[in-house]
Amino acid sequence: MSDGRTDKRRVMVVFVAWLLGWGIAQIGSAPSASAQPVGGRVSATATLSVLGGTVQHVTNGSTQAQPARDGMDLAIGDRVLTGPKSTAVITFLDGSTVTVQPDSDVQVKKADITPKKSTISVKINLGVVWARVVRLADPKSSLSLESNTATATVHDGLIGGEMSPDHFMCWTMAGPVTVTDPQGQVLMVLLPGEKTLVQPNGKNQPAPAAFSVNQSTLRVTASAGVLPLVVMDDGARVAGFVAPTIEVNHVFGSLTQANEDGTHVVQVPAGAPGPFTVVVEGVREGAFTLTLIGSFKGAKVYEQQLSGSIKKGERMKTAVTQQLDPATAAERPTARLQGGNAAPLETHTGPLPGKVLLSPMELQAVGGM
Known part of the structure; x- marks a missing residue:
């Protein structure tokens, strides 16, 4: 999978369905590698949609945040930052989505995607995300929500994660979620409707609890x-x-x-x-x-x-x-x-x-x- 900045000849067409008559319209295809300027992108790792509010983008290797454009491509290492009352959606090439909640900072860490298998990882630096993970033919396909404290991984389903200065929390509405520590040791497996909280450096023993956003x-x-x-x-x-x-x-x-x-x-x-x-x-x-x-x-x-x-x-x-x-x-x-x-x-x-x-x-x- 290209990270969007290397000179590869794969051209990926991304379709957008603006919910206007459910029509599916082609919004763009990358030009050929020979037509790309130096540093250009010939295929997108993912696409960013701005649902509302103030959303910023930090290019891999940079520390300077710029206003994000609705429909822009994201590459490996890119960060997305949302302000108060602001929401964005990252759509990967297999159809999996990560909704970035207000006041959040996330980074695309990995996106190895083929028609039969995908391995996606998003790091939550701060804030909350919600992910819909597409089921592919290969059971080893996965999407992980990473943090410095713990990682939540699912093969398909609906999961979320939150990173704050003193804990990592994750939950699932569909699909079992495997929670691991920074060394890759399994802490627990969450079932649909459950959440858990993990504190850094093993300060607590994670346990499942019922999950709901609103009562x-x-x-x-x-x-x-x-x-x-x-x-x-x-x-x-x-x-x-x-x-x-x-x-x-x-x-x-x-x-x-x-x-x-x-x-x-x-x-x-x-x-x-x-x-x-x-x-x-x-x-x-x-x-x-x-x-x-x-x-x-x-x-x-x-x-x-x-x-x-x-x-x-x-x-x-x-x-x-x-x-x-x-x-x-x-x-x-x-x-x-x-x-x-x-x-x-x-x-x-x-x-x-x-x-x-x-x-x-x-x-x-x-x-x-």
């Missing part, structure tokens, strides 16, 4: 035949599925799950009034149902079912608004959900917020190209 959640279950996508209340972060059945997850602590019976589940942290926009796209013509459940600490607070008929390629949407306990509403992690309501389904024709980069490798794997 209030919104769970959307779509019947077979439609793909659901949830747009968060900031209008930028999305979690769900896009045609042709590709998973997208930029929302810290969310769950995106495709079931064997053709149904799809999206669960997002929901300690806010909303609105949360739910869009469904038909993958075939017919009737469908959406079941929306709002919960607090795992206990159901409200449930609503919407139904309709849809054509292949057609999109429909609803907006979910919620009521929170006024005494707890100011703190999103602990806000107590008291009720919620989804508007009637309507046809969606305009552009959607959010952006998704679709890897040619992943598109080919699902028969999309």
Whole structure:
């Protein structure tokens, strides 16, 4: 895998799906090596998307931060820094994504990627990241979240990591995570729904604990035949599925799950009034149902079912608004959900917020190209 600065002749085309009619548009391909100026990049290790706020980029070998450009290439050793209320997404060539949360500093350490196997490593210098890891044919494929204190590694799934001056924390919503110390010794294996905290120099004995971002959640279950996508209340972060059945997850602590019976589940942290926009796209013509459940600490607070008929390629949407306990509403992690309501389904024709980069490798794997 090229680091983006060596003179190799591999040309990789990266597709971007701006959620505008779910169209997949080619946004660029690297010129041939002979046409590249000295120091230019002929293939991207990864691509950076700026979802909002102030995001900076530090080139490998440099110490000077520059404003990051939405859609810019990243190379091995590059760093991404986010400011307050700022979020960015790193998309690797296999389709795996790392969402960089506000006030974070991360570095791309490794990205050896082929159509059948990938080995990706991202170092968290400070802050929080959330990763969606694509399953490839080779079971040895992996994505690791590194720190100076510990490393979390998964073969496929949804994992996160946090680095602060006094600890490293990691968690998983899907896929077992192996946690190792700086010498590579296994400390423990986390199962979905668990987190653990590791202090430097063996100051504590890591143990699993339950993981949740918000005590209030919104769970959307779509019947077979439609793909659901949830747009968060900031209008930028999305979690769900896009045609042709590709998973997208930029929302810290969310769950995106495709079931064997053709149904799809999206669960997002929901300690806010909303609105949360739910869009469904038909993958075939017919009737469908959406079941929306709002919960607090795992206990159901409200449930609503919407139904309709849809054509292949057609999109429909609803907006979910919620009521929170006024005494707890100011703190999103602990806000107590008291009720919620989804508007009637309507046809969606305009552009959607959010952006998704679709890897040619992943598109080919699902028969999309």
